[in-house]
Amino acid sequence: MGMTITEKILAAHSGKNSVKPGDLLQAKVDLALANDVTAPLAIKVFYEVGRSDVFDREKIALVPDHFVPNKDIPSAAQAKIMRDFAGKHNIKHYFEVGDMGIEHVILPEKGLVIPGDLVIGADSHTCTYGAVGAFSTGVGSTDLGVIMATGEVWLKVPPTIKVVFKGTLQKWVGGKDLIIYLIGKLGVEGANYRAIEFTGPVVKELSIENRLTMSNMAIECGAKNGIFETDEITMNYIKDRTTRKPVIYKADPDAKYEREIIIDVTDIGPQVAWPHSPDNVKPVSESGSVKLDQVFIGSCTNGRLEDLAQAAEILKGRKRAEGLRLIVIPGSQLIYKQAIQQGIIETFLDAGATIGPPTCGPCLGGHMGILTKGERCASTSNRNFLGRMGDIGSEVYLVGPAVAAASAVLGRIGLPEEL
Amino acid sequence: MKIQGKVWKFGDNIDTDVIIPARFLNVSDKEILAKNCFADLRPEFGGSVAKGDIILGGSNFGCGSSREHAPLAIKTAGIGVIVAKSFARIFYRNAFNIGLPILESKEAVEAILDGDKVSVDLITGEITNVNKGVKYAANPIPDFMRAIIDAGGLVEYVKKQ
Numbered sequence A: 001m002g003m004t005i006t007e008k009i010l011a012a013h014s015g016k017n018s019v020k021p022g023d024l025l026q027a028k029v030d031l032a033l034a035n036d037v038t039a040p041l042a043i044k045v046f047y048e049v050g051r052s053d054v055f056d057r058e059k060i061a062l063v064p065d066h067f068v069p070n071k072d073i074p075s076a077a078q079a080k081i082m083r084d085f086a087g088k089h090n091i092k093h094y095f096e097v098g099d100m101g102i103e104h105v106i107l108p109e110k111g112l113v114i115p116g117d118l119v120i121g122a123d124s125h126t127c128t129y130g131a132v133g134a135f136s137t138g139v140g141s142t143d144l145g146v147i148m149a150t151g152e153v154w155l156k157v158p159p160t161i162k163v164v165f166k167g168t169l170q171k172w173v174g175g176k177d178l179i180i181y182l183i184g185k186l187g188v189e190g191a192n193y194r195a196i197e198f199t200g201p202v203v204k205e206l207s208i209e210n211r212l213t214m215s216n217m218a219i220e221c222g223a224k225n226g227i228f229e230t231d232e233i234t235m236n237y238i239k240d241r242t243t244r245k246p247v248i249y250k251a252d253p254d255a256k257y258e259r260e261i262i263i264d265v266t267d268i269g270p271q272v273a274w275p276h277s278p279d280n281v282k283p284v285s286e287s288g289s290v291k292l293d294q295v296f297i298g299s300c301t302n303g304r305l306e307d308l309a310q311a312a313e314i315l316k317g318r319k320r321a322e323g324l325r326l327i328v329i330p331g332s333q334l335i336y337k338q339a340i341q342q343g344i345i346e347t348f349l350d351a352g353a354t355i356g357p358p359t360c361g362p363c364l365g366g367h368m369g370i371l372t373k374g375e376r377c378a379s380t381s382n383r384n385f386l387g388r389m390g391d392i393g394s395e396v397y398l399v400g401p402a403v404a405a406a407s408a409v410l411g412r413i414g415l416p417e418e419l
Numbered sequence B: 001m002k003i004q005g006k007v008w009k010f011g012d013n014i015d016t017d018v019i020i021p022a023r024f025l026n027v028s029d030k031e032i033l034a035k036n037c038f039a040d041l042r043p044e045f046g047g048s049v050a051k052g053d054i055i056l057g058g059s060n061f062g063c064g065s066s067r068e069h070a071p072l073a074i075k076t077a078g079i080g081v082i083v084a085k086s087f088a089r090i091f092y093r094n095a096f097n098i099g100l101p102i103l104e105s106k107e108a109v110e111a112i113l114d115g116d117k118v119s120v121d122l123i124t125g126e127i128t129n130v131n132k133g134v135k136y137a138a139n140p141i142p143d144f145m146r147a148i149i150d151a152g153g154l155v156e157y158v159k160k161q
């Protein structure tokens, strides 16, 4: 029987010729990931398992990104647990402040995830790496602690939903609009325990950055992973980033999908997910006048160079609205540097933005842009749950970078065309 | 094994951000996490859960972030079992891994009210509304998850192998 891309990667990592949905597997992990919030618990579990050393010091990535540079004394202690562990076990991929970034931005950027890999991370947005043709999914700290000891994980093979995007993309519509549109259709539980395979002529033209944004939010409809077929765009992206050999899997023509969803993008304009759920989606054009206190451009969803460049294109020669706070956080040290070299940061500064160091920042209500009661923020991040960015009386509207930039100028949610 | 206690009932799509908001994730001490469990949604929760109390949740319980601090906070607060219409994938895994029993039963969640006294048989999956004497069945726990629970969590399971 034919297999999907996800099934093929899972089979290859568990020593099987073929697998089918529902099969329970013990799979080998190419890369295990944790951050400053999830690593301390995982490290405790690692020691409980009783092994003296990690399974492979080159196959673990530890990224301080949630509360660093340390926002308070307790978070300094958490970051130290991870730093000490990385030092003790000589973990190759540990990224110190000054060399850091958001985990899901730097792993692909540094070529640590390539096509055919199986990546497990103690962070729900580990699904991001489907964009580069890898199977990747999020787990909790206990799973990760066990993986650091054994290099293996138990997984159940998920059924796959195939999503075909066809038609012609409108200007200012990108990966973010496509994925929140899909989440709006599927609902937050619509792909629970499922794999999503993103296909169709529209995604074949999309940049890796846009694909990363889409895979990143697969979890927002409950999916285990969200994967793209590896193509020339993928190969160009990884070319100078790795010396490892990618393994390219394509779905068999007779692969079995649980369902197929076809989306014609031609009539889809920029989208916004209203509070307090990523599936509460409307076109921006039908959003009325939502007055904003803050706009945040950043996060593992849209904190990459292409996102910042698009926002800067709109902000060039313009100013943020009076009384609105515009916070921009590049996703990695490299992106920060490139944004400076390309004049993007200067454009942001001239527009009245404040620039933060590469970190998760306000995305999870961590630091650097927390909202108080009654405040509204348009954010390029991935979650707008109740209280996600601060007080439960605040509101978060999820948008792409173009709408975020336009909204910062307008002082309300709006389209670039309105400027 | 039987759990008996008071029901704390929640709605659909209870995400891990409301179970334990990010501002409390700067520690991993489970007692502190338990105290702050549901801090914004039900501030009285952390201080007044009695050992063996039961959470009833709607569909997609535990969606969102993978933070294991969420099931850990619930377990440490004293909750003996969560019964929900359905669970989000990562939360489901995490709960079994740390030895927090969870069961799925749409009927029980729809019929039982906040504050009811309920008993749950973790072996048979039978859920009894003690006040009304009505019984409900839970979906059976998959064999593999049962093996993890019987071992006492994932760490013990791995150690035994």
Ligand code: SF4
Pocket (backbone or CB within 6 Å): A065, A066, A102, A103, A104, A123, A125, A299, A300, A301, A359, A360, A363, A364, A381, A382
């Ligand atoms: S940027 Fe936000 S969603 Fe991404 S890893 Fe950080 S906290 Fe999580």
